[in-house]
Amino acid sequence: MKLIIGNKSYSSWSLRPWLALSHAGIPFEERVIPLDQPTTGAEIAAVSGAGRVPVLVDGSLTVWDSLAICEYLAERFPEKALWPRDAAARAVARAVSAEMHSGFTALRSACPFKIRETIACAPSPEVQADVGRITAIWEDCRRRFGGGGPFLFGVFSIADAYYAPVVSRFRTYGISLGGAAAAWADAVWSLPAYERWRQGAAAESYSMARYGKP
Ligand SMILES: N[C@@H](CCC(=O)N[C@@H](CS)C(=O)NCC(=O)O)C(=O)O
Structure with missing residues (x-):
């Protein structure tokens, strides 16, 4: 599983699934695409047509948008209870x-x-x-x-x-x-x-x- 994020200094949307994964102890590979660089747009477009990070790649599946990624993680790892059980x-x-x-x-x-x-x-x-x-x-x-x-x-x-x-x-x-x-x-x-x-x-x-x- 790979999480593609923006730089940690600026990418608040990337922090959200990164923190959920990291705090839950779910192993993942991280790739940082620096934002606001001449190549940023092309690098993100190569992984997601939405043109935004974060992007999660799990085998052949690509999930974009921080909330959709968090929802996917909650379903993929039910034992981690990423949403409250009640x-x-x-x-x-x-x-x-x-x-x-x-x-x-x-x-x-x-x-x-x-x-x-x-x-x-x-x-x-x-x-x-x-x-x-x-x-x-x-x-x-x-x-x-x-x-x-x-x-x-x-x-x-x-x-x-x-x-x-x-x-x-x-x-x-x-x-x-x-x-x-x-x-x-x-x-x-x-x-x-x-x-x-x-x-x-x-x-x-x-x-x-x-x-x-x-
Ligand atoms: N609604 C999206 C927003 C994602 C977003 O706006 N990400 C910013 C970085 S924090 C981005 O990819 N910007 C592209 C750019 O700056 O070129 C989500 O929740 O993931």
């Missing part, structure tokens, strides 16, 4: 992951994922609204479903992987958290697999021109 918790985990996948455009465009950096920022009202909704989701999941551990649904699930890049964004842009949201963010940031991703990002030498030089 049906109600699983439904909410899917809903909050889908909300992340399709929403929070103000936060995503104003505060791009730059895991190696810290940047002063004055969040706009739209970004503040996204931050408010995201922290409400974290607090609600922790309160209703988090009894069995430190993660959104107790034990680690795809929902945690889905919001993991937001933890980095909040740290990069100095958006502070309190209470249950801060405790959950610390638990995710402290995951050994997330630490390995950060080490990989720190070892990268290239930078994306459109984001400026780190």
